[in-house]
Amino acid sequence: xxxxxxxxxxxxxxxxxxxxxxxxxxxxxxxxxxxxxxxxxxxxxxxxxxxxxxxxxxxxxxxxxxxxxxxxxxxxxxxxxxxxxxxxxxxxxxxxxxxxxxxxxxxxxxxxxxxxxxxxxxxxxxxxxxxxxxxxxxxxxxxxxxxxxxxxxxxxxxxxxxxxxxxxxxxxxxxxxxxxxxxxxxxxxxxxxxxxxxxxxxxxxxxxxxxxxxxxxxxxxxxxxxxxxxxxxxxxxxxxxxxxxxxxxxxxxxxxxxxxxxxxxxxxxxxxxxxxxxxxxxxxxxxxxxxxxxxxxxxxxxxxxxxxxxxxxxxxxxxxxxxxxxxxxxxxxxxxxxxxxxxxxxxxxxxxxxxxxxxxxxxxxxxxxxxxx
Numbered sequence: 001x002x003x004x005x006x007x008x009x010x011x012x013x014x015x016x017x018x019x020x021x022x023x024x025x026x027x028x029x030x031x032x033x034x035x036x037x038x039x040x041x042x043x044x045x046x047x048x049x050x051x052x053x054x055x056x057x058x059x060x061x062x063x064x065x066x067x068x069x070x071x072x073x074x075x076x077x078x079x080x081x082x083x084x085x086x087x088x089x090x091x092x093x094x095x096x097x098x099x100x101x102x103x104x105x106x107x108x109x110x111x112x113x114x115x116x117x118x119x120x121x122x123x124x125x126x127x128x129x130x131x132x133x134x135x136x137x138x139x140x141x142x143x144x145x146x147x148x149x150x151x152x153x154x155x156x157x158x159x160x161x162x163x164x165x166x167x168x169x170x171x172x173x174x175x176x177x178x179x180x181x182x183x184x185x186x187x188x189x190x191x192x193x194x195x196x197x198x199x200x201x202x203x204x205x206x207x208x209x210x211x212x213x214x215x216x217x218x219x220x221x222x223x224x225x226x227x228x229x230x231x232x233x234x235x236x237x238x239x240x241x242x243x244x245x246x247x248x249x250x251x252x253x254x255x256x257x258x259x260x261x262x263x264x265x266x267x268x269x270x271x272x273x274x275x276x277x278x279x280x281x282x283x284x285x286x287x288x289x290x291x292x293x294x295x296x297x298x299x300x301x302x303x304x305x306x307x308x309x310x311x312x313x314x315x316x317x318x319x320x321x322x323x324x325x326x327x328x329x330x331x332x333x334x335x336x337x338x339x340x341x342x343x344x345x346x347x348x349x350x351x352x353x354x355x356x357x358x359x360x361x362x363x364x365x366x367x368x369x370x371x372x373x
Contacts, residue, residue, distance in 0.1 A: 004322040004343055013350065014163035015357035018172050019196070027196045030351055030358040034334060034342040036365030041349060044196045044359060053209025054269025056248045058241065058278045058312070059194055061214045063178040063186040065149070066156030066170050067221075068104075071095075071116040071124075079104045080116060080124070081159055082148060083139060083188045083220035084233065087298075090141045091148055092130050092231070094221050103162040109137045119155040122146040130231060139221070139231065149184030159189055159221065163354060173355075176202060177214065185234070187219040192355035193275030193317045211269075213241040217281040217299075229302045229325050235281040236296035242285065245271050245292045245311055252313075270313040270364065276326045279303060279312055279333070286311040303329040305336070314363045319346055319353045334362040 019029050031042040033050060042050065051057075067082045073095070081104075083092040095116065096104035114126045124144040129137035144151075158173045175194040178186075202212070217235040248269045255268055273279040284299035286292045290310045303309060305328060315333045320326045322343075331339050342360060351358040 004327055004340060007322040007343055007347070009319075009321065009347070009353055011163070013347070013353050013357075015352040015354050016163065016165040018168060018356045021168075021172075025198065027198050027201050029196050031361060032342060032346055032349075032351060032358065033361045033363065034338055035363045036335070036338050037341045038365075039342055039345045045201065047201065047361075048204040048208050048210070050361065051205065051208065051210050051272075052267065052269070054211075054248065054251070055209075056211045056213050056244050056269060056271045057205070057316075058213045058215060058245065058271065058273045058282055059177045060175075060191040060217055060275055060277045060281070061177050061179040062191055062216050062218050062277070063180060064158065064170065064173040064175075064190040065186040065188060066152045066158055067188040068159045069118060069151065069156050071118050073114055073116050078107070078116065080118070081188060081221050082152065082156075084218065084231070085148065085185055086141065090127065091124070091144050092139050092220060093124065093126075093142045094139050095126075099162060101162065102167055103160055103164065105162070106138070109140050116142075118146075118151065120146075120151070122151065147184075161354075164356070177212075179214075181216075181218075185218055187217075187277075188221045189219055190355055191217075191219060191275050191277045193278075193359060195355065196359060197274075211244055213244040214238070215241050215278060215281045217277040219277050230280070232298045232300040233277075233280070234297070235284060235299050237281055237285040237292065237294055239294040241282075242292040242294045245282065249290060249292075249311065271311060272314040272316060272361075272363075273312045274316045276315070276317055276329050279309065279315060279329055282311050283309060303332050305332045308332050314361065316359060316361050318355065318359055319343070319351060319357055321353070330362065335365075338362070338365065 027044045029044045031044045033040045069080045071078050071080045078095045081094040097107040099105045116124045124142040126140045126142050128141050130139040173190040176197045215237045248271050251268050284301045285295035292311050309332050
């Protein structure tokens with residue numbers, strides 16, 4: 001259960017097309033800022049004025065794949081969503097049913113041994129449900145005897161859902177931070193919190209003294225069921241990012257030990273994750289002592305309020321559906337009351353949801369400080 005289970009988001013608050021298609025630039029979306037139960041409303045272009053020298057923005061460099069491909073099971077048309085490549089070369093896939101509008105709707109998964117015919121004469125074979133789930137599981141491990149990144153480049157298109165108006169080019173789903181992966185892997189769905197950033201805005205942030213710490217998490221297909229936790233995903237936190245984050249956190253600890261009474265202090269930098277994917281990767285590399293260490297591999301970490309966060313102070317993220325398991329992470333960062341109040345204000349002021357929508361900056365209610373005492 002999350003803080004927002006009773007919340008209902010009306011359909012008109014779904015962003016149906018990207019901001020630039022609505023007649024403005026990528027960064028011309030709205031920004032809701034929450035500090036506890038204090039909220040303020042901004043244009044995203046004002047972000048440099050809301051951050052300060054020493055802040056560290058942790059960004060995900062995973063590129064978005066054209067992960068949806070048409071196929072057939074027997075005589076039935078399906079759309080295959082390629083989610084994640086496993087260590088054994090198999091792919092986690094979700095089979096969905098075309099809904100007649102260009103989007104898709106859920107269909108039962110399986111059965112084992114089912115053959116899906118793909119474009120170009122290739123095929124995949126479903127082998128077993130992901131995570132040991134039953135026959136009706138949504139995601140299945142599949143054997144695909146062709147190079148899947150090549151297949152996606154030739155025949156794929158970005159995954160889209162029914163709340164969007166029409167297909168968009170793959171470029172609309174890439175963030176300014178996306179970097180090509182040497183093995184052709186990437187994210188099945190865009191790490192969308194970073195979508196409003198532009199090169200111009202990044203330059204303005206750097207000029208202000210904000211630092212960027214890159215990492216990679218290849219995200220799979222979105223959870224379709226209420227409170228369904230995310231599946232294991234591949235990530236990498238490089239040594240340079242670990243050093244940047246640890247330096248910012250060490251300065252915060254030093255400030256607290258020098259001025260424990262909170263008097264006469266100037267503010268220091270905060271570690272702010274850009275997106276839930278950045279939180280998951282960074283927290284997966286943080287020890288119980290809060291120290292981040294360079295790491296790579298698979299993470300099955302689900303950040304919940306009971307665990308809390310060890311390495312991040314704030315989070316820039318989109319607006320999530322009330323039943324999304326990501327809200328547990330937001331609650332861990334901001335607290336239950338702050339999250340509920342922020343979402344109530346987003347509804348009241350007509351903010352837009354989903355990957356092409358507005359964004360929410362969750363900052364700590366109590367600021368870290370440097371000594372001046």
